[in-house]
Amino acid sequence: MTVLAAGDVSPGLLGFVVVALIGVALYMLIKSMNKQMTKIQVPHEGDADKKAE
DSSP states (O other): OOOOOTTOOOOHHHHHHHHHHHHHHHHHHHHHHHHHHHHOOOOOHHHHHHHHO
């Protein structure tokens, strides 16, 4: 066991677990966002002109 001086602070295992969970959540959110972005169909400018006629 490591003995710390009076003013030293260490995040320890709990700090690592929290950061790791945030990283996993961020990965899952980005993966989900990319999946949703591929579903979006952006109309081209030529399509808008054809509908106006």
